[in-house]
Amino acid sequence: MVIEFTKYHGLGNDFILLDNRHRSEPLISPEIAVQMCDRHFGIGADGVIFALPGQDGTDYAMRIFNADGSEPEMCGNGIRCLARFIAQLEGTETAGKSYRIHTLAGVITPRLEGDEQVSVDMGTPQLTAAQIPTTLGKPEEKVIEQSLEVGGKSWLVTCVSMGNPHCITFVENTDAIVLETIGPQFERHPVFPQRTNTEFIQIIRPDYLKMRVWERGAGATLACGTGACASVVAGVLTGKSDRLCTVELPGGCLKIHWSETDERVYMTGPAKRVFSGSYFI
Structure with missing residues (x-):
């Protein structure tokens, strides 16, 4: 079996894009996606994204398998890449074109801008413990700067859902964080029943944040769009950042x-096509 693919990245968060418009279920299994994402024995990527037929009146639907085979609800960098991939498939890569895309986190609307930029209406953040989900605090209350013991240290965390769960903590120096050690402990902490993405944020200025991220199912990545959105929301909720x-x-x-x-949260950033090819299964 041969699968045609195109690879895109959004700020180094890279994805394999598959044209899945002819059927409503992904072309490949999560196990094959893991093989394709392998950076030594496969193509190499943080995830595989499928462009599927639209649902419930949308233009298209999006599914994604992470590099470990798990399936997240949504991906901010990924949906920017998907928008440009769809435009490539349609032959309409013109600024101003937008798409309504069905995701497991709801309907998301990316818009093509100039210079390989894509802006995305990411919707409204969900802020209660039940919505995240997390068992920190009461289900109907927000989780803002609550203490969480991870790796033998107490961290003040704020939790936000952008359709997928995020745990944000503000630190003095993001470069001092050993992501490979602390990231998995946050991701699989028992207070997060569906695991979590974790963002470590340094406030440079109220309008400028520096972020490092450990993504659920992908590990340390170069960028996370939903994480950046969640971090600004957390910054506002804690009085640390501008909107x-x-x-x-x-x-x-x-x-x-x-x-x-x-x-609503609006995100703007690049999505760049890298190469296309054939993958042999």
């Missing part, structure tokens, strides 16, 4: 705006 921020990630910067008008 309009530049978020610096290891792979580059995203512009994040948590609108005071409609409470």
